[in-house]
């Protein structure tokens with residue numbers, strides 16, 4: 001989908017416009033975590049055309065603080081991805097030096113740009129826009145009032161007009177973005193991994209308290225598949241006190257997991273699995289998310305322990321409750337293993353979305369019962385009458401039984417293993433729900 005990026009100096013009404021455009025168009029259909037709820041990227045549909053609308057922070061040309069440098073860099077990155085730029089200026093204040101600076105930045109990028117003059121609260125008499133030609137953009141200024149929703153439809157028409165032609169779009173895979181949460185305790189290399197994934201330094205690293213945005217998500221595409229990295233800014237906010245930092249990383253993980261399709265649990269390969277790693281792994285499992293384990297700092301693992309199969313076996317024992325997670329060995333700063341993480345993320349998500357037909361499922365469940373009869377309490381044996389899949393992400397299997405109380409954790413695990421042997425559920429938890437058959 002084409003990407004439309006909103007830029008402009010602070011206070012011109014970018015966020016208001018963003019919300020207005022999203023509200024005018026049809027916001028995306030699916031209630032997918034991470035896609036609908038994140039603030040910076042929204043899919044918008046207008047007159048049958050879809051595009052991704054991106055809201056950026058403020059742009060400041062003569063930066064006074066590191067945060068502004070960072071935001072500006074982020075805007076530059078956003079501009080790289082943009083198929084169309086909406087440059088927002090303020091009718092009430094007129095053209096400022098900052099606007100001029102942004103305009104010259106935009107001229108340099110040569111991206112197709114629409115000049116949006118916001119805060120035009122009256123269209124009768126028609127607003128005087130001649131001043132805005134001074135910005136030297138080869139485009140008619142489009143007056144709107146984002147706050148009142150005036151002329152926003154016309155703006156959307158103009159956006160659609162300027163998007164790259166549809167057929168070019170068809171060539172691109174129309175894949176939905178995969179929302180990925182990179183989680184792990186402090187210092188294992190999460191930020192390094194994110195930077196390696198992006199191929200350049202894109203994560204905002206400013207540490208000014210109170211000024212960083214709450215959750216900045218980062219968007220990139222790899223081999224035609226769009227990804228959203230959730231809360232990349234949060235990776236940098238950390239306390240100097242170890243316990244506090246760990247508590248924060250748990251909190252962050254919990255929030256990021258809510259919006260993610262897939263979690264990447266980053267471990268420090270040299271340090272091995274700690275309590276804190278287990279805690280975070282537990283959160284991932286509880287959240288029901290697909291998961292990939294990145295054993296980072298593989299370069300620091302002493303050669304005596306660098307036997308991958310044996311290392312894996314030990315790791316799986318430690319993290320037995322997510323023993324279905326694929327493991328990738330990485331050296332983030334060198335980019336080693338990094339694209340393989342993405343390959344596994346895609347695979348894990350595909351497996352989390354796998355639907356098994358009732359017939360095939362029943363064959364496996366029946367076979368499993370023959371091989372290893374269900375548990376019995378006194379004279380009563382668990383009987384399974386029917387099994388079918390009721391959900392994906394994660395897959396949930398409903399078992400109709402004579403008495404749910406008869407199920408044991410051991411037998412549950414056994415059934416899970418049988419299903420995993422029959423179908424590829426690598427990287428995803430699976431659940432059972434038992435219902436008494438009447």
Ligand code: GDP
Pocket residue numbers: 184185186187188189190191192193235296297298299300330331332333
């Ligand atoms: P975060 O707190 O999880 O985001 O960790 P960082 O990405 O900030 O990394 C912590 C430190 O470990 C930094 O000094 C990194 O340069 C270093 N580091 C990260 N990954 C690796 C790795 O694979 N190998 C080595 N040798 N160092 C790494």
